Amino acid sequence: MSETYIKVDHLSKLYRLGVAEAMHDSLGAAIGAALKAPFKNFRKLQGLSDFKDKDDESVLWALRDVSFEVREGEVLGVVGKNGAGKSTLLKLLSRISLPSSGSIEISGRVVSLLEVGTGFHKELSGRENIYMNGTILGMTRKEIDRKFDEIVAFSGVERFIDTPVKRYSSGMQVRLAFSVAAHLEPEIMIIDEVLAVGDADFQKRCLGKMKDVSQQGRTVLFVSHNMQAVQSLCTRCIMMENGRLVMDGGTDEVINYYLSKQMTGGSxxxxxxxxxxxxxxxxxxxxxxxxxxxxxxxxxxxxxxxxxxxxxxxxxxxxxxxxxxxxxxxxxxxxxxxxxxxxxxxxxxxxxxxxxxxxxxxxxxxxxxxxxxxxxxxxxxxxxxxxxxxxxxxxDAPREKAWYGKWIGAIRPKLHITFEQESRL
Ligand SMILES: Nc1ncnc2c1ncn2[C@@H]1O[C@H](COP(=O)(O)OP(=O)(O)O)[C@@H](O)[C@H]1O
Ligand SMILES: [Mg+2]
Structure with missing residues (x-):
């Protein structure tokens, strides 16, 4: 059996409304924080604050008692409506913010791609940002040199590689951030809604790249509203609702449940x-x-x-x-x-x-x-x-036969079918 890479145990996150919290909202900072955990050394992140007034109206449970595990090579989809707590979960896993209670154990080098704008040092050029992020991840200049052209080519921002990132459009920022993240060979990749920006062609290449990453046995956590993307990529899904984990199972099963809950009106x-x-x-x-x-x-x-x-x-x-x-x-x-x-x-x-x-x-x-x-x-x-x-x-109608699996396909026509022996050997 493969190793457990992520273990989330009774994790909760409370926000006090109107109280800002310290965050290091950048890819570099997130990578830096993750690196402080020695490579492949389990490290426990315990809740630092304990709220006494948890049912007070001025606090909001963004996550409530969430537990799950992710194994090496798994691609876990996280689905749920807006405000369900998906981004909060990914931020905690990326150590961009701290849990209120519960714990997270992570083994392996994490690279996170969270919301747009949380990618880079804005004053530096694309080139400088690639080197900075690579260095933070512990790569040598030579290693980065070797990957550099590939990263730039994938991102499609060649012409602007020496322009400060603050002049990039949000689409360009995401493309470069994704490209860096995917080429730095993280053991765990955490991706939040990046596919929402970028054109169809880039989305397709992202999905392809994520598939490669997962096939190399790395672990991916993926939030997306694009169910086709989730379906084609994820081996397993969890569904969040009001901060709680309400379902953990096979991709099709979780997507169907999620979509049926999205439906408005009946028949x-x-x-x-x-x-x-x-x-x-x-x-x-x-x-x-x-x-x-x-x-x-x-x-x-x-x-x-x-x-x-x-x-x-x-x-x-x-x-x-x-x-x-x-x-x-x-x-x-x-x-x-x-x-x-x-x-x-x-x-x-x-x-x-x-x-x-x-x-x-x-x-x-x-x-x-x-x-x-x-x-x-x-x-x-x-x-x-x-x-x-x-x-x-x-x-599904009650079945007469013993097989209770889900029939795949958009339709299930009943055809006239014959099946018989045609001759003897
Ligand atoms: N920094 C914050 N301060 C206060 N509330 C927050 C903060 N970040 C998120 N929330 C709240 O936490 C809940 C979960 O948000 P989020 O994790 O962003 O959901 P999702 O990514 O699933 O849309 C929402 O109600 C949101 O308003
Ligand atoms: Mg979100």
């Missing part, structure tokens, strides 16, 4: 008056409902993979005599399109109209789905788009 949305309804001056949604074909529409119905479903949309049309059709896009909650179907195109008068789409049983998988609606005029002009008109969850 039935009805708007009493047009003023509250999504739409515009031409079209407004009156209701969007997903229900079992065998029953009447109702909220909170459990939908199963083997139920025949109806997607029902009623809308007000305010333009006299338009030729229109309705185009429905079914997405997984992660944004992958499952299919796009359309109604016939026809003249519709002013008033309330309803379209129903019948979905066969045994087509969808147990998943969370969401529906976008396009109202199209004359087969070419979108007059109204309602994103996420309704979202719903399909549940």
């Amino acid at each position: 039935m949305r009805v708007y009493e008056t047009p003023t509250d309804a999504p739409g515009n001056q031409q079209i407004r949604l009156q209701r969007a409902i997903v229900y079992k074909n065998s029953s009447t529409p109702s909220d909170g119905q459990l939908l199963y993979v083997n139920d025949e479903l109806v997607f029902e949309f009623a809308f007000w049309n305010y333009s006299p005599g338009v030729h229109a059709n309705l185009s429905l896009v079914l997405n997984t909650v992660k944004g992958e399109v499952i299919f796009n179907v359309v109604t016939d195109d026809k003249p519709i008068g002013e008033g309330l109209h309803v379209a129903r789409f019948q979905i066969p049983a045994n087509l969808l998988n147990d998943n969370v789905y969401s529906i976008d609606l396009y109202f199209i005029k004359n087969l070419k002009e979108t007059i109204c788009l309602i994103e996420n008109a309704v979202s719903f969850e399909v549940h």
Whole structure:
């Protein structure tokens, strides 16, 4: 079994509102702090302050009694809504701030990439910052020389390498910070939301680089709102909610739980008056409902993979005599399109109209789905788009056979399948 690299034990962090705390908010300082812990020597960081008035309203629990372990070579995703405590956790692990109680044991050299702007010494150039960070990490000038070109090339800031970092855009700062962090061969890499800045191409290269890092057996802790990135990179995830760790498990399991908790509304949305309804001056949604074909529409119905479903949309049309059709896009909650179907195109008068789409049983998988609606005029002009008109969850039906694993895939069609012996040996 591989070695435990990080051990977090009953960790809590209280902020006293209105009281600033000393922080060394830079990559250099964080690396320096981490280095004070001798390489591969466990060192315990105990809570320094003990609050007496913990239930006072002027204190806020950013983290509450969090415990978990991370092993060598694991890529741990940390998911949770804004304010859940993810960044606080990473700051404690990076020793940028101190816990209120509990302990952290870390074995190995840590490099952290936290929020934008926490990267560099702003007055120094990109080149000087690379050397400074490398030196802090205990690399010789020769070693840094050897990596230098690669770091610069990856960051894409060649032309500005002798410009003070304070003149860099936030995207450039993050690119250089990521590039330095990834090339300095840390044993543990801690990354908070870097993918939020930077373009699609850079994001892709970051993910590739992180994958390399993890395949070299290093440990990565990764916070991101991009579930596709988390899914492609992480071997395990934890989910934070209001400062607490509420789930620790396989990536798919944790992401699905997280996404299902993100969902707003159920499988039935009805708007009493047009003023509250999504739409515009031409079209407004009156209701969007997903229900079992065998029953009447109702909220909170459990939908199963083997139920025949109806997607029902009623809308007000305010333009006299338009030729229109309705185009429905079914997405997984992660944004992958499952299919796009359309109604016939026809003249519709002013008033309330309803379209129903019948979905066969045994087509969808147990998943969370969401529906976008396009109202199209004359087969070419979108007059109204309602994103996420309704979202719903399909549940797994009770199984007859012994296998209880999760079926992968966005759909789970029931096909006519044969399987037989064709001849004897
Ligand atoms: N320096 C600070 N002082 C006071 N409260 C803070 C500070 N940093 C974070 N918080 C609070 O702690 C909670 C967790 O924040 P954070 O760790 O940034 O969440 P996340 O990264 O998951 O969005 C939030 O309620 C936030 O407002
Ligand atoms: Mg954060």
